[in-house]
Amino acid sequence: xxxxxxxxxxxxxxxxxxxxxxxxxxxxxxxxxxxxxxxxxxxxxxxxxxxxxxxxxxxxxxxxxxxxxxxxxxxxxxxxxxxxxxxxxxxxxxxxxxxxxxxxxxxxxxxxxxxxxxxxxxxxxxxxxxxxxxxxxxxxxxxxxxxxxxxxxxxxxxxxxxxxxxxxxxxxxxxxxxxxxxxxxxxxxxxxxxx
Numbered sequence: 001x002x003x004x005x006x007x008x009x010x011x012x013x014x015x016x017x018x019x020x021x022x023x024x025x026x027x028x029x030x031x032x033x034x035x036x037x038x039x040x041x042x043x044x045x046x047x048x049x050x051x052x053x054x055x056x057x058x059x060x061x062x063x064x065x066x067x068x069x070x071x072x073x074x075x076x077x078x079x080x081x082x083x084x085x086x087x088x089x090x091x092x093x094x095x096x097x098x099x100x101x102x103x104x105x106x107x108x109x110x111x112x113x114x115x116x117x118x119x120x121x122x123x124x125x126x127x128x129x130x131x132x133x134x135x136x137x138x139x140x141x142x143x144x145x146x147x148x149x150x151x152x153x154x155x156x157x158x159x160x161x162x163x164x165x166x167x168x169x170x171x172x173x174x175x176x177x178x179x180x181x182x183x184x185x186x187x188x189x190x191x192x193x194x195x
Contacts (some may be wrong), residue, residue, distance in 0.1 A: 002141045003130050003183040006193065007153045008042065010061040011035040012175040015085070022077060023085035023150075024181070031175075035064035037177045048143035050124070051075060057147065062147045069147060074126030077149040081082075081113025092186040106165035117165045123155035127188070153179050160188035 011031040015022050017104045027035065044050075046084065052062045052069035053076050062069040083091060091099045098110035109115040114122075130144055150173035158165055173179070178193040 003128065003144060003145065004045075004141050005127075005144045005156075005183070006044065006048070007156055007179045007181065008061070008065075009146045009150050009173050009177050010055070010058045010147060011038070011064065011174055012059050016175065017194045021059070021080045021083045021086050021088070022055070024056050026056045027064070031057070032060065032064050034176060035061045039065050042178065044145055045143040048145045050145045050147075052147045053077060053149060053152070058147050058149065065109065065147070067145070067147070069145075072126065072146075074122060075146055075148040076149040077155065078116070078119050079113035081109070081111035083111040083113065085129055104169055106168055116155070116168045119151060120158050120165045123152055124159045127156065127183075130183070150174075153162045156181060157184055157190060160190050162187075168169055169193045 011027050011034045011176055013022065013025045013031055014028045015025045017030075044065070044067065050062070050067050050069040051072040052058050052067075055077055056072050058075070059069070059071070088099070095110070098108075101108040102110060106116040106120075109118070130142075151168075153173045154168050154171045155165075157163075157171055157179060158168065180191040180193040182189050182191055
């Protein structure tokens, strides 16, 4: 069965706007309003299996989009280890070499968390599980929606394109942006997201 996967990045959080690493922050009023406004522009198939990261901000985004979603730990954000909740500006002063390495080296995890290369492996395993996505009756295409985090979407793109994890710093994913991947007999491909 072919799969059409629509990846949606969660709405902005106060931590993002303050240039802090996330600490399982909920959406504030601004993020909720952004997600509510995005509902009309997102083309989400009615028959889609919908999954969401365990993070509060992703679950809040799914709710604001009017989606009932199953939590899947494979969609969890990158583990930032000791940097959870920390400001980038503070780390740039306190640990500039560690932050610099983490920014450009996909294998760096000086913060004691997960490296981007490890995230790519985790997301690849999640993509492999999509054959088991719930569906009702035989269809040619299974529609799947996942509300998750920018690093997870970057990792999914790296997997789909069979690219080196080193390209991660060249991929920008804005809040509430969408990326569409499709899997057929020839493997994963990246498609323009229709909005």
